[in-house]
Amino acid sequence: MSTHAALTVPTIGELSIPTGLFINNEFRASSSGQTVPTINPANGETLLEVSHASQEDVDEAVRAARKAFETAWGNNVQASERGALLNKLADLMERDAEKLAALESLDSGKGIRIVREIDLPDSVACLRYYAGLADKFFGQTIPHFGKDKFVYTIHQPIGVCGQIIPWNYPLLMWAWKVAPALAAGCCIVMKPSELTPLSALYMCQLVKEAGIPAGVFNTVPGLGATTGDAISRHMDIDKVAFTGSVMTGRRISIAAAESNLKKVTLELGGKSPSLIFESANIEEAADWSALGIWFNSGQDCTAGSRIYVHESIYETFIAALKKKAEACAIGQAGLFVCSSDYDETTSFGPLISEAQRDKVLGYISSGVDEGARLVAGGKKWSKSGNGYWVEPTIIADVKPHFKVVQEEIFGPVVVISKFSTESEALTLANSSTFGLAAAVHTNDARQAMRVTAALDAGTVWCNQYGMLHPGVPFGGFKMSGVGRELGTYGLEAYTQVKAVHQNLAMDMQWPI
Structure with a gap:
């Protein structure tokens, strides 16, 4: 089987796209010869067939990563050199920005403008942030033991890390995982989503071109139940980092515990609430709420999918948000079908798959069946054709026990209900098994401080x-994950802390 395939991308032309596994800085076919199709969500057509990594392929990738960690990376390379290589990789991403943006748009359904203006720059910024942080991450000296003892800590890379990324932000999640791991000195075995593997495979070429040593970074595309499980259970992988659903996160945690008890970080689902208080600027709150739920067509773990509005402004806010729904730039968002469909003004693309579209429509039906009011949307976009669009949807007057309130929909659907008091608003917001993000809209500074402190969420806007x-x-918080990404916390997640006790005494001071 060939490891590359030609793909015609409107406005770019024909590109040679890697479709094989990337192990030890070389592309190769899977040992089984099996492939997985990647589908254009705008028209349901197959773009390319990508190699499906077997258990044997994962083993080979881990062996390459382990050898590189012990000989060519980790503590064998100065942190400043790792930072320089990450900056070189960021340079190459900027050089190939148009190709990467087009490929990401085609494979994931994102608007080309969104990829070019947000996903790509944010990915580059992540690489550059960790490039700068690589040689600025220090241990401690612990001066509590008098003149006869000196204690200090060392932060060392964990080792070989399995990384499993989702389909909703393929390029950005690639950067979030790869940048801190490489900066810390870890080696990587990466599995991109089988739904959106193309940008991750393209990045393998840039990793090699940047001069990152062979074996440091490896990519094994495949299905979660096979390739992902092989990574999670591998006895020579020291850590697995995953972004995706709670159900899959549980499976990974079990697999990690049942194998070598490898370290696990999980960024999982959300059902994020927004609280709109009576002092809020209604138009401004509606603008931010629209962004919160309809950016990336609602396929976002932090999507603001629950909105609680003070009863005094409830209908006014709903009317304002309905206007935002009707104004969404839904369409053939960028590079979907052919060059004649190219339109940079659109940003609201299709859902990732037919199954996801049907799942979202099922949630909408359940909300209406349980007695909610459908304010906007609620059906397939009339110009979808064979694509997977669902209209921006507002469901009002929901009750806490409704399925659409309790479960993550992962689509362009927001549910709204009212509250009377601050205490009631907090109870409603925190009555969820999730705790990823939340928002507060108020012009009362004291209230803002009280409410942000009381919300059960890892990020509060x-x-x-x-x-x-x-x-x-x-x-x-809660079922939304374990550990942190980004910032210095994201680098800590790829290091181990070693305490070193130095005896400075001339003779032994402790009795036997």
Whole structure:
């Protein structure tokens, strides 16, 4: 089987796209010869067939990573050199930005403008942040033992890390995982989502071109139940990092515990609430709430999918948000079908798959059946064709026990209900098994401080939504995950702390 395939991308032309496994800085076919198709979500057509990594392929990738860690990376390379290589990789991403943006748009359904203006720059910024942090991560000296003893700590790379990334932000999640791991000195065995593998495979070429040594970074595309499980259970992988669903996160945790008890970090689902208080600017709150739920067509773990509005402004806010839904730039978002469909003004793309679209439509039906009011949307987009669009949807007057309130929908659907008091709003917001993000809209500064402190969420936005930065930690409370990504916390997740006790005494001071 060939390890590359030609793909015609509108406005770019024909590109040679890697479709094989990337092990030891070389592309190769899978040992089984099996492949998995990647589908264009705008029209349901197959883009390419990508190799499916077997258990044997994962073993080979881990062996390459272990050898590199022991001989060519980890403590064998100065941290400043690792940072320089990450900066070189960021340079190459910027050089190939148009190709990467087009490929990401085609494979994931994102608007080309969104990839070019947000996903790509944020990915580059993440690489550069950790490039700068690589040689600025220090241990401690612990001066509590008098003149006869000196104690200090060393932060050392964990070793070989399995990384499993999702389909909703393929390139950005690649950067979030790869940058801190390489900066810390770890080696990687990466599994991109089988639904969106193309940008991750393209990045393998840039990793090699940047001069990162063979074996440091390896990519094994495949299905979660086979390739992902092989990574999670591998006895020579020291840590697994995963972003995705709670159900899969549980399986990974079990697999890690049943194998070598490898370290696990999980960034899982969300059902993030936004609280709109009576002092809020209604138009501003509606703008941020629209961004919070309809950015990336609602396929976002932090999507603001539950909105609680003070009863005095409830209908006014709903009317404002309905206008935002009707104004969403839904369409053939960028590079989906052919060059004649190219339109940079659109940003609201299709859902990732037919199954996901049907799942979202099922949630909408359940909300209406349980007695909620459908304010906007609620059906397939009329111009979908064979694509997987669902209209921006608002469901109002929901009750806490409704399925659409309790479960993560992962689509462009927001549910709204009212509250009377601050205490009631907090009870409603925190009555969830999730705790990834939340938002507070109020012009009462004291209330803002009280409510942000009381919300059970790893990220809380005040009078805004969705803003992230590579220097700010990200992760969840409760079932939304374990550990943190980004910031110095993200680097800590790829290191181990060693305490060193130095005896400075001339003779032994302790009795036997």
